[in-house]
Amino acid sequence: MADKPTKGLADVVAASTALSDIDGKAGRLFYRGYDIHDLAGRTTFEEIAHLLQRGKLPTHDQLAEYGAELARGRSLGGLAENNVAEIAEKQAPMAALRTLVSLSAADDPDKNSNAADANRRKAARLTAQQPILVAHYHAARTGAEIPEPDPELGIAANFLLQITGRRPSPRETEIFDACLVLHADHTMNASTFAARVCAATLSDMHSAIVAAIGTLKGPLHGGANEQVMRTLEALDPSGVAQAVRDKLAAGEKIMGFGHRVYKTEDPRATHLRRMSRELGEASGDDTYYRMSKEMEEVVFAEKGLYPNVDFYAATVYHYLGIPTDLFTPVFSVSRMSGWTAHVIEQHADNRLIRPDSEYIGERDQKWIPIDER
Numbered sequence: 001m002a003d004k005p006t007k008g009l010a011d012v013v014a015a016s017t018a019l020s021d022i023d024g025k026a027g028r029l030f031y032r033g034y035d036i037h038d039l040a041g042r043t044t045f046e047e048i049a050h051l052l053q054r055g056k057l058p059t060h061d062q063l064a065e066y067g068a069e070l071a072r073g074r075s076l077g078g079l080a081e082n083n084v085a086e087i088a089e090k091q092a093p094m095a096a097l098r099t100l101v102s103l104s105a106a107d108d109p110d111k112n113s114n115a116a117d118a119n120r121r122k123a124a125r126l127t128a129q130q131p132i133l134v135a136h137y138h139a140a141r142t143g144a145e146i147p148e149p150d151p152e153l154g155i156a157a158n159f160l161l162q163i164t165g166r167r168p169s170p171r172e173t174e175i176f177d178a179c180l181v182l183h184a185d186h187t188m189n190a191s192t193f194a195a196r197v198c199a200a201t202l203s204d205m206h207s208a209i210v211a212a213i214g215t216l217k218g219p220l221h222g223g224a225n226e227q228v229m230r231t232l233e234a235l236d237p238s239g240v241a242q243a244v245r246d247k248l249a250a251g252e253k254i255m256g257f258g259h260r261v262y263k264t265e266d267p268r269a270t271h272l273r274r275m276s277r278e279l280g281e282a283s284g285d286d287t288y289y290r291m292s293k294e295m296e297e298v299v300f301a302e303k304g305l306y307p308n309v310d311f312y313a314a315t316v317y318h319y320l321g322i323p324t325d326l327f328t329p330v331f332s333v334s335r336m337s338g339w340t341a342h343v344i345e346q347h348a349d350n351r352l353i354r355p356d357s358e359y360i361g362e363r364d365q366k367w368i369p370i371d372e373r
């Protein structure tokens, strides 16, 4: 046993996985051995969810079958559906999703089983339901009519349709699909680790996903994409460089920069930067893209830090018309495919995850009766 803990478990190998792999020095990411650069823009999110949850990139027939399973699985359980309005009144989006997924467990036909086939079915249902939960939440708080999912469209296009009320263009769909592909899995990130710790007690998949959602929510993890947009909105476009230098000088962290594993450019940021630029230019006002580029240059010059996946995702989502407080929920729509695959993997070859701790408190304390303390 190591004598000293590694703060934040940095560099500790906490699990074996066949799902994703990162080369942090070279800036490379693989899903089941496929380079993310070969997948983004060429495969749909549904294909990636199939790859992660079912082990292989699907054939046309397998994809049609999986797509039908997703379509059947997206109806929300009565408990979640009947309570979404009150939840939307009282909870911010990520807290609401945590609650709604917990409620949806009650209506899942496989809720009492961790068997492999039950887990596979639950993984598909959770993946299908997450975008619908976000859309229902958004409709409940805005009072908007939620368009029915179009059976001709995939998860990416249907999500944009339901959130914006407008049918996305083919290029917008392609870009958003690529975003979902890019966020699907990422080795032992904090939310996935939380899911695996929960699953390793032989608790059920919904409980593990609730743990994961609560973990993704934090601004040091998935919550950073929303904070990136809030930072951009608060900055004066003509004073970006100085404002960033001032924040750094004051010891503030700049959201969307830095990563535990990547020591060079995050390969996903390369795609997201390009997409942000394209959408910004197409919108006729690429101010936020240009501000982001300037921030990137200053943060690199001052701290040698690279943008992570959350940085350019923020402006991409903004240009796609997604409300800022739904950016982290969008992350959860994608990462659901990876989380559920990790729960399947954990249950298939399980051992309780229970690390040790270093005791740093007082020792040899003398007990004193309460009246004498």
Ligand SMILES: CC(=O)SCCNC(=O)CCNC(=O)[C@H](O)C(C)(C)COP(=O)(O)OP(=O)(O)OC[C@H]1O[C@@H](n2cnc3c(N)ncnc32)[C@H](O)[C@@H]1OP(=O)(O)O
Pocket: 008, 219, 220, 221, 222, 224, 252, 253, 254, 255, 256, 257, 258, 259, 260, 261, 303, 305, 308, 309, 310
């Ligand atoms: C999907 C994702 O989860 S991607 C990450 C999303 N999170 C963010 O964008 C939040 C901002 N970034 C960060 O807080 C960190 O870089 C993390 C959480 C991503 C990684 O954290 P760690 O590996 O623990 O690195 P840690 O926070 O210890 O940073 C190391 C050093 O770099 C500095 N640093 C790291 N990130 C940043 C940042 N974004 N801005 C300014 N300084 C930073 C730290 O202050 C620290 O400096 P010090 O050694 O002088 O104290």
Ligand SMILES: O=C([O-])CC(=O)C(=O)O
Pocket: 183, 185, 186, 187, 188, 189, 190, 221, 260, 261, 308, 309
């Ligand atoms: O891997 C991490 O630490 C954070 C994460 O989820 C990602 O970058 O996608």
